[in-house]
Amino acid sequence: xxxxxxxxxxxxxxxxxxxxxxxxxxxxxxxxxxxxxxxxxxxxxxxxxxxxxxxxxxxxxxxxxxxxxxxxxxxxxxxxxxxxxxxxxxxxxxxxxxxxxxxxxxxxxxxxxxxxxxxxxxxxxxxxxxxxxxxxxxxxxxxxxxxxxxxxxxxxxxxxxxxxxxxxxxxxxxxxxxxxxxxxxxxxxxxxxxxxxxxxxxxxxxxxxxxxxxxxxxxxxxxxxxxxxxxxxxxxxxxxxxxxxxxxxxxxxxxxxxxxxxxxxxxxxxxxxxxxxxxxxxxxxxxxxxxxxxxxxxxxxxxxxxxxxxxxxxxxxxxxxxxxxxxxxxxxxxxxx
Amino acid sequence: xxxxxxxxxxxxxxxxxxxxxxxxxxxxxxxxxxxxxxxxxxxxxxxxxxxxxxxxxxxxxxxxxxxxxxxxxxxxxxxxxxxxxxxxxxxxxxxxxxxxxxxxxxxxxxxxxxxxxxxxxxxxxxxxxxxxxxxxxxxxxxxxxxxxxxxxxxxxxxxxxxxxxxxxxxxxxxxxxxxxxxxxxxxxxxxxxxxxxxxxxxxxxxxxxxxxxxxxxxxxxxxxxxxxxxxxxxxxxxxxxxxxxxxxxxxxxxxxxxxxxxxxxxxxxxxxxxxxxxxxxxxxxxxxxxxxxxxxxxxxxxxxxxxxxxxxxxxxxxxxxxxxxxxxxxxxxxxxx
Numbered sequence: 175x176x177x178x179x180x181x182x183x184x185x186x187x188x189x190x191x192x193x194x195x196x197x198x199x200x201x202x203x204x205x206x207x208x209x210x211x212x213x214x215x216x217x218x219x220x221x222x223x224x225x226x227x228x229x230x231x232x233x234x235x236x237x238x239x240x241x242x243x244x245x246x247x248x249x250x251x252x253x254x255x256x257x258x259x260x261x262x263x264x265x266x267x268x269x270x271x272x273x274x275x276x277x278x279x280x281x282x283x284x285x286x287x288x289x290x291x292x293x294x295x296x297x298x299x300x301x302x303x304x305x306x307x308x309x310x311x312x313x314x315x316x317x318x319x320x321x322x323x324x325x326x327x328x329x330x331x332x333x334x335x336x337x338x339x340x341x342x343x344x345x346x347x348x349x350x351x352x353x354x355x356x357x358x359x360x361x362x363x364x365x366x367x368x369x370x371x372x373x374x375x376x377x378x379x380x381x382x383x384x385x386x387x388x389x390x391x392x393x394x395x396x397x398x399x400x401x402x403x404x405x406x407x408x409x410x411x412x413x414x415x416x417x418x419x420x421x422x423x424x425x426x427x428x429x430x431x432x433x434x435x436x437x438x439x440x441x442x443x444x445x446x447x448x449x450x451x452x453x454x455x456x457x458x459x460x461x462x463x464x465x466x467x468x469x470x471x472x473x474x475x476x477x478x479x480x481x482x483x484x485x486x487x488x489x490x491x492x493x494x495x496x497x498x499x500x501x502x503x504x505x506x507x508x509x510x511x
Numbered sequence: 512x513x514x515x516x517x518x519x520x521x522x523x524x525x526x527x528x529x530x531x532x533x534x535x536x537x538x539x540x541x542x543x544x545x546x547x548x549x550x551x552x553x554x555x556x557x558x559x560x561x562x563x564x565x566x567x568x569x570x571x572x573x574x575x576x577x578x579x580x581x582x583x584x585x586x587x588x589x590x591x592x593x594x595x596x597x598x599x600x601x602x603x604x605x606x607x608x609x610x611x612x613x614x615x616x617x618x619x620x621x622x623x624x625x626x627x628x629x630x631x632x633x634x635x636x637x638x639x640x641x642x643x644x645x646x647x648x649x650x651x652x653x654x655x656x657x658x659x660x661x662x663x664x665x666x667x668x669x670x671x672x673x674x675x676x677x678x679x680x681x682x683x684x685x686x687x688x689x690x691x692x693x694x695x696x697x698x699x700x701x702x703x704x705x706x707x708x709x710x711x712x713x714x715x716x717x718x719x720x721x722x723x724x725x726x727x728x729x730x731x732x733x734x735x736x737x738x739x740x741x742x743x744x745x746x747x748x749x750x751x752x753x754x755x756x757x758x759x760x761x762x763x764x765x766x767x768x769x770x771x772x773x774x775x776x777x778x779x780x781x782x783x784x785x786x787x788x789x790x791x792x793x794x795x796x797x798x799x800x801x802x803x804x805x806x807x808x809x810x811x812x813x814x815x816x817x818x819x820x821x822x823x824x825x826x827x828x829x830x831x832x833x834x835x836x837x838x839x840x841x842x843x844x845x846x847x848x
Contacts, residue, residue: 432766
């Protein structure tokens with residue numbers, strides 16, 4: 175009974191490459207008392223995975239020789255804990271492998287509402303990140319202008335749609351004309367900026383004629399700098415991600431205007447991690463599910479097939495190859511209960 | 512009837528120098544209906560004065576050929592408005608000159624509680640800046656560690672003392688051993704760091720063994736960068752000033768760690784201007800006056816004598832030559848009412 179795993183062969187010093195990983199055949203683990211054995215169904219690829227390779231963050235760092243870390247949806251195979259039973263779908267951190275044993279407390283039962291991939295996009299961590307970041311940290315008011323970076327990504331695309339539902343003018347920044355067309359077409363953004371072909375600062379000025387009240391930032395770096403100069407007095411910068419700084423061991427200096435513009439414009443820049451808001455998770459998930467069902471929110475996944483796709487999938491994600499939430503299908507879905 | 516003024520001859524491109532100013536003899540102005548003629552008694556020198564020369568901020572920029580801007584305490588000489596009468600002390604923005612006419616609405620009556628210079632330090636804009644910035648933006652809790660930069664300056668020295676009163680561990684950063692001795696001696700700071708002789712990052716680690724919960728920042732630049740790496744999860748950075756970036760037309764890039772550390776540590780960086788809190792001014796002033804009277808707060812002023820000292824006084828302030836609040840005595844105090 176084998177278990178295919180992808181382990182970190184060595185930590186990247188510069189951009190992540192395939193040779194930093196290797197596929198390994200291990201024995202399928204056996205649950206000890208209190209543990210649950212699960213089979214990975216879907217693996218989430220997130221820019222943060224690369225940040226975990228830079229060192230300790232809000233969690234322990236990824237280390238060489240270990241199975242690569244990642245969020246997963248998995249099927250319970252064998253449980254020694256009465257709270258879980260075989261066949262059940264759970265959210266857990268199996269990482270990049272087919273099977274894992276976890277303490278029962280490390281598993282969260284999934285209340286199945288819709289297609290399973292949606293539970294890793296709009297109803298999963300990225301959707302919740304967008305929800306709490308925008309509404310609890312950014313606190314937009316109707317009529318305000320919300321700017322979103324990495325807007326065609328898993329989190330940005332949901333954040334922008336929630337801002338639209340909240341009655342804001344929504345402008346997205348993304349890296350291709352195809353992404354921009356998706357934002358202003360299917361997702362209902364009011365405008366979109368292609369940062370690879372537009373001059374970002376001028377484009378923000380053009381598309382945010384009343385300035386920017388909330389900037390939901392997934393990128394950091396130059397886009398953050400350009401945005402700071404366009405913020406309105408009392409504006410809020412939701413520091414959600416810094417993907418421009420993840421794929422390196424030598425992050426760039428911070429944006430000009432820190433702290434000068436923060437003072438003169440009375441800005442609030444605030445970071446958060448979705449887990450900080452998990453006590454409100456159920457209500458948020460119900461709200462997101464309601465919007466999804468009412469076709470107010472579009473969920474889009476970009477699903478790669480097979481565990482062996484994960485390294486190239488993450489590398490491509492960091493280069494912006496995805497539209498929507500990138501997942502890897504590691505194994506078949508169980509029949510819906 | 513003359514009026515000595517110091518005007519801006521040209522805007523500095525690099526560090527501020529005396530030749531950027533010139534002394535001018537003008538005619539003493541006559542109040543038009545609705546205006547009040549006042550005589551400047553004390554002129555406040557503030558690092559922000561230099562920032563106003565960099566361009567528009569939260570106020571119109573200082574322009575060449577105009578009288579240099581500055582906050583003042585002045586005596587009413589002649590009033591056409593029934594709310595003011597000759598001999599009264601008011602707070603206003605006469606700038607660097609002996610006499611000015613202002614609309615009555617631009618004057619704030621001073622309720623005299625103590626020595627007049629204290630009304631420009633602890634009870635003036637800098638004391639109120641410290642009060643609101645620390646308590647309303649930083650929101651320290653007893654037992655937390657508060658780090659203050661430019662801690663021997665007008666605002667930092669008050670912010671640190673209020674943090675001490677609030678039951679926090681207080682560590683100051685300043686630019687000389689004399690300043691550090693004053694902080695840990697007379698002001699009751701728990702520790703002080705001389706950024707010119709200590710390695711700041713290591714010194715913060717040593718003196719803030721439990722990390723930094725609130726950083727009250729008056730400097731920006733390298734000290735802000737070093738502090739960000741020492742912040743605790745959920746920490747707050749009060750963006751009060753950026754004196755390291757004022758005396759130049761080419762501000763440095765922002766601190767490393769923005770936005771990466773803001774995210775992983777869930778920091779809040781927030782800017783403010785004291786005027787944002789003026790609706791709470793009276794209560795704050797009463798609280799500060801109470802602490803002053805009870806000897807819980809030390810007020811220290813560094814008073815230069817004569818309007819012609821203002822240029823060199825501001826240049827020296829930007830270089831950190833002051834301890835406490837730097838003022839210029841432009842004219843004699845009226846007899847206390």
